[in-house]
Amino acid sequence: MWREIAVVLSLLLVLTSISSKPLISYYSYDRSVKLNPEIIFFKEGANYKAYKVYYDSINGVRVPALLMLPKKGNPPYPCVVFLHGYGGRKEDALNIAEIAGAEGYAVFSIDAVYHGERKVPGKEMYSPNVTESISAVIQTVVDLRRGVDFLKTLSYIDGSRIGYLGGSMGGILGSIFIGVEHRIKAAVIIVGGGNMTLMIMTSIHPSVVKIREYMKQHNLTIDELKDVLQIIDPLNFINNTNIPIQFHLGRHDKIVPYEAGLQLYEKANQPKFLYVYDSGHDVPLDIVAIRVLDFFDKYLKEETWLISREQFRIIISMLIVLIMCSAIVAMVFYTYRLTKSGRAL
Template sequence: MSYSLEQLNRDGIPKLLHGISDKAEWEAKRQSIMRRWLECIGGLPESVPLRYEVLSETEEERHVRRHLRYDTADGDTVTAYLLVPKRGSREAAARQPAVLALHPTSNEGKADVATPQGRHNRRYGAELADRGYVVLAPDTITAGERVYEGASPYQTAPFYERYPQWTAVAKMIADHRQGVDLLVSLDYVDAGRIGAIGHSLGGYNAIFLAVADERIRAVVSSCGYATFTGDPNPGRWGRRDWFSHIPVITDELERGIVPFEWHEIAALAAPTPLFNWSGQADKIFPHWEPIAESMRDLHALYEWLGEPERMLSLDGTSAHDFPGPVRAAAYDFLDTWLKRHS
């Protein structure tokens, strides 16, 4: 399954349900998209046995922040913050909902979303912990405590030197699945109420994680979703001197095609509850009209699956940001699917 980029830019978003008349035909198409996705990202390894250590602990007013390190695939380790809400005696026996808070492109990694020192409109991990969620905020590869020795933040060259047939996208998914393993192991976490939230880099990682792991029961993506259609810089997803996501996309673009459209990848998680936010003044993903068009088509799939209320896509006049009113709506969405539907 591939598309001519020229045709996409001329004709618009391909329809998910084109030629689909029943659920069996959709499932066949879904499996075809999944095979193409896994082929492009180089596949996903099995998780490794869970092992983690607590490095330190910090008391905040309404939660405790634990600095962790845990094992992941390919002999690597992930550094993370685990935020645990402080609870009264009545709450002590109850298992709590949990969220992976995936950070945007910030050299500080997890600290940007999980500490008081994080940037304005980026501290969603800490805010959700204060709202009653157990929050795991991991460093992605190349950020925070996981910058490769001798490299700058977000330089993936050392990764590809070791794994030339794999991708940074698959590596991030594998690491985040390992984080889900950690959360479900905790006796104070409800394994049936785990979500993922992220802005920008963290936003599309949250979607990718939901595609790969059915234990994710709700997703929030802020300015992390885009389309190839209308993108002034589709090469952002391929090989770069900086952070290379999926190298094969560069090869495809050189032939004038793309291997999929991004709403097809998001559709692999349907009907997992999905909240998407896009800014019309976003200079990183400026093509908000085709983004909105693809979200409408994705919602048509949710409606066809009988779950229209499980998807909410918003766009507004802000830039590449996660403004307070939008975060409030996103948190209410998570509450709906991880607290009220428990």
């Protein structure tokens, strides 16, 4: 009983706060506060050099991050800010840096709250403790914004060419981030979504299932949570920006339901681009990677090519099919000639 009372009081406090201030203000902070950055060499890949970075954010938090600089190209480099998915960590960006580094892109990645170096036993980003979850989302989004502050201090990073890439949880939080951070030039959202109530009621992700079980045990309805969740619903932020956004969705996704992703895409302003795959949450990353690079080349580097990577891939695929068909025809013709010659003898 006391636990139910605590939950209700917590929700009431959040609701009172929501009614008194605009949603975007939850993600504001004092940009003049010193970052006190620390940069340490971490490792080297075929196409990048990685450095561990630590800097100060709000609430006395020290944010752990990775900065991966490309071996190709000359500074200042265009940079892609990356946020991992649920249960991931900043090191997930190393594979991305291998691909992006070969094209001259720097990559910057942080650990979200309760992930990577910030993992806390028994704590999750999305949990029945609504106020704790909201605080974790806000903290992570502001930590990303402080990351942009850090990037803008580096002479070897082009502060006018900073993009964003996020998948799953990184796509959800990233949709808030690009709506409140106007120094991002272009963004890619992979299997992200909006409408938090829809996601809570339909997602099969284990953390969301726990929330539904908690609601049932404590007689909480989705209507009681709906207003509270407005603070962290990407639908309330995605249309605050007019930058180019590329969306990738899985038609059969049950982790971040396809309908939630489609609502997010529909709410975004133009220019926007949508790719839908006949897949679940795991979209075909080989095809996605090509489309993401083409997108960032155009909108972050502002480079134009006669033939894009995707067009080149299609041409090569068609040539391979043509060669195979020609080989089959040649074999059939050769077999026919042999058969005919045999009959003549």
